[in-house]
Amino acid sequence: MSESAIVIENVTKRFGSVTAVDGVSLEIKWGEIFGLLGPNGAGKTTLINILATLLTPTNGGAQVGGYDVEYDGKNVREIIGVCPQEPAFYGHLTGRENIEIYGTFHDVPKTELKERTADLLRKIGMDDHADRKSKEYSGGMIRRISTLMALIHNPKVALLDEPTVAMDPVSRRAVWDFILELKKNGIAIVLTTHYMEEAKFLCDRVGIIDEGRLIALGTPQELMDENNAENLEEVFIKLTGKKLREVV
Amino acid sequence: MKSRRIAALVKKDLKLFYREPAALFLLILFPLVISLIFGIAFGGINTGGETEFRIGIVNMDANSNNAGWSESFIGNLTELNGTLINHYDSNTTGQDDLLNGGLHALVIIPEGFGDSIESYWVSPLDGSTWDNTTVELYLDSGSMIASSAVPPMVQQVLFTTIYGAQAGSMELPIEIGSPSLIYVSDLTQWDFMAPGIFAFAAIFMIMTVSQSLTVERENGLLNRMGTTPVTSSEFIAAKTLAYMIVGVLQVSLVFAGSFAIGYQPNTTASGLLFAFLIVVVFTLTCVGMGLITAVISKTADIATGVGFIFIMPQMFFGTFMPLGGLSEVLGTFMPSNYVTHALTTLFLRGAPVGTMSVWIDLVVVAVIGIAMLAIGALLFGRQSAKK
Numbered sequence: 001m002s003e004s005a006i007v008i009e010n011v012t013k014r015f016g017s018v019t020a021v022d023g024v025s026l027e028i029k030w031g032e033i034f035g036l037l038g039p040n041g042a043g044k045t046t047l048i049n050i051l052a053t054l055l056t057p058t059n060g061g062a063q064v065g066g067y068d069v070e071y072d073g074k075n076v077r078e079i080i081g082v083c084p085q086e087p088a089f090y091g092h093l094t095g096r097e098n099i100e101i102y103g104t105f106h107d108v109p110k111t112e113l114k115e116r117t118a119d120l121l122r123k124i125g126m127d128d129h130a131d132r133k134s135k136e137y138s139g140g141m142i143r144r145i146s147t148l149m150a151l152i153h154n155p156k157v158a159l160l161d162e163p164t165v166a167m168d169p170v171s172r173r174a175v176w177d178f179i180l181e182l183k184k185n186g187i188a189i190v191l192t193t194h195y196m197e198e199a200k201f202l203c204d205r206v207g208i209i210d211e212g213r214l215i216a217l218g219t220p221q222e223l224m225d226e227n228n229a230e231n232l233e234e235v236f237i238k239l240t241g242k243k244l245r246e247v248v
Numbered sequence: 249m250k251s252r253r254i255a256a257l258v259k260k261d262l263k264l265f266y267r268e269p270a271a272l273f274l275l276i277l278f279p280l281v282i283s284l285i286f287g288i289a290f291g292g293i294n295t296g297g298e299t300e301f302r303i304g305i306v307n308m309d310a311n312s313n314n315a316g317w318s319e320s321f322i323g324n325l326t327e328l329n330g331t332l333i334n335h336y337d338s339n340t341t342g343q344d345d346l347l348n349g350g351l352h353a354l355v356i357i358p359e360g361f362g363d364s365i366e367s368y369w370v371s372p373l374d375g376s377t378w379d380n381t382t383v384e385l386y387l388d389s390g391s392m393i394a395s396s397a398v399p400p401m402v403q404q405v406l407f408t409t410i411y412g413a414q415a416g417s418m419e420l421p422i423e424i425g426s427p428s429l430i431y432v433s434d435l436t437q438w439d440f441m442a443p444g445i446f447a448f449a450a451i452f453m454i455m456t457v458s459q460s461l462t463v464e465r466e467n468g469l470l471n472r473m474g475t476t477p478v479t480s481s482e483f484i485a486a487k488t489l490a491y492m493i494v495g496v497l498q499v500s501l502v503f504a505g506s507f508a509i510g511y512q513p514n515t516t517a518s519g520l521l522f523a524f525l526i527v528v529v530f531t532l533t534c535v536g537m538g539l540i541t542a543v544i545s546k547t548a549d550i551a552t553g554v555g556f557i558f559i560m561p562q563m564f565f566g567t568f569m570p571l572g573g574l575s576e577v578l579g580t581f582m583p584s585n586y587v588t589h590a591l592t593t594l595f596l597r598g599a600p601v602g603t604m605s606v607w608i609d610l611v612v613v614a615v616i617g618i619a620m621l622a623i624g625a626l627l628f629g630r631q632s633a634k635k
Contacts, residue, residue, distance in 0.1 A: 052474075053474070054471060054475060074477065078477050082475040084468055084471065084472055086468050088468035088472040089469075090469065092263060092264045092268050093260060093263060101256050104252060104253060105256070105473070105476040105478045106477060107250070107253075107477070149472075159475075
């Protein structure tokens with residue numbers, strides 16, 4: 001196993017004349033929950049997509065679990081679990097079937113898959129609704145299912161793009177508990193979020209990203225102390241001159 | 249390629265067909281409904297039945313001294329199977345009925361008709377002594393079958409009237425080995441169209457496949473799958489397999505539906521099996537075209553429009569609408585045309601399965617099918633590659 005779960009080295013991604021990610025370098029350890037904070041269009045999702053092998057960097061490079069995302073994508077895809085910002089699911093399948101098909105994609109043995117799916121559904125409070133067609137779910141319910149689709153195979157690295165958006169407080173708390181449990185298993189977790197309280201509660205370290213650049217990096221407490229701020233939102237305002245929620 | 253992943257994807261696609269009423273309609277009921285409607289509309293009920301031609305008669309020679317000849321002519325025409333005779337007093341009333349679709353043909357027996365035949369029999373070998381007259385024949389230009397079938401029928405009746413019923417059994421050193429007109433008229437328009445309809449039903453698979461892929465792309469499912477170990481070849485194999493299963497079901501239903509309304513092709517069980525096989529292979533071609541359509545269409549709405557680029561030529565130049573001329577030349581480039589040709593050869597001409605031309609048709613359809621699928625898979629793989 002590689003020393004670091006994720007290594008990002010001077011990654012830049014351009015789409016024509018637009019620079020979405022601008023020279024970002026970062027290392028994330030095994031068992032660490034890392035939060036990427038920033039407004040829409042800051043480059044968070046682009047960075048996640050590069051780590052998920054969906055995009056190739058224009059410059060620089062990244063490794064996940066020691067595998068290069070550009071040249072060793074097959075191995076990367078075997079160890080990651082990705083929860084996209086917009087939950088992508090098969091509406092005609094039930095929640096349980098959506099989770100199980102992703103387990104099958106990752107070769108989870110059949111019996112183990114059934115047991116694990118049932119266990120996860122219970123943990124995330126979806127066991128009563130698991131056999132309904134997922135197109136009938138509320139936004140919060142489908143996000144919980146989407147999170148499980150990403151994690152059913154016990155990935156070594158979880159990339160969660162705003163996993164708790166549109167969730168009610170109870171559901172959000174259930175997901176937080178679940179993420180903390182994953183951390184105990186040594187999984188490295190990268191999550192993007194708009195919610196400062198989420199970042200403060202969950203993340204060992206956070207990186208603040210704005211206009212593609214990583215402008216601050218550290219534990220939530222370090223960033224608050226360095227910037228003489230009472231919370232992460234204040235840190236963000238002081239660093240960028242923008243209010244995080246206004247641009248959401 | 250991992251078979252378990254492919255099986256999971258196939259199962260996922262098949263669940264759509266029985267859980268979503270719209271998908272079920274498009275894939276299964278639509279072709280079935282189309283074939284039933286065409287079958288009923290073009291006379292497929294009750295083992296086809298005989299086509300009946302409504303022929304109007306205006307006898308302007310009824311009061312002549314030799315009126316017996318015109319009466320004999322009308323009698324022979326009435327006795328002919330598949331004709332229903334209406335009598336009119338004048339050309340005008342007959343023409344009105346013809347124009348309004350009440351008749352397939354109008355026959356005007358001229359004044360002097362009987363005299364003309366009498367003059368012939370007085371001197372059969374000296375044409376200069378005959379009193380020539382002309383039987384006017386007006387046809388319903390809206391009916392393709394009437395236009396082609398009625399003139400030889402009238403000619404045959406005229407021949408029988410002049411030479412007698414024994415004329416048909418005159419011994420000649422040379423015989424024409426064609427089937428009688430009455431035998432031909434037993435076939436309904438549906439019988440001629442059915443081979444094309446079987447190919448037609450599969451054509452809409454192009455739209456279904458392209459819609460399925462573009463919807464998955466629009467909903468972010470393809471992107472999400474791109475973060476898993478599933479390869480694009482596994483995905484394409486699963487899509488192809490799922491739609492081939494649906495295709496087999498679709499073809500079975502269309503065949504069963506056609507037989508249920510009385511379609512009886514002139515072939516054996518092996519002929520039916522071959523027909524089934526070639527239509528299923530054609531479905532493979534349509535899946536390939538669906539993949540190509542999906543690749544060049546950004547959204548499901550666009551795919552609907554782009555799909556018609558493949559659907560319309562297949563339909564007009566290859567199935568049940570032979571327009572002749574340039575369309576037949578263009579038809580040689582359409583795989584559906586080869587399916588229709590093979591099915592026509594088996595079902596209408598009654599050729600055995602061993603006939604070389606139907607095997608050539610099958611090979612052509614299979615080669616085009618594999619090529620289309622390969623191009624579709626290649627383009628899809630390129631599109632799925634990282635950006």
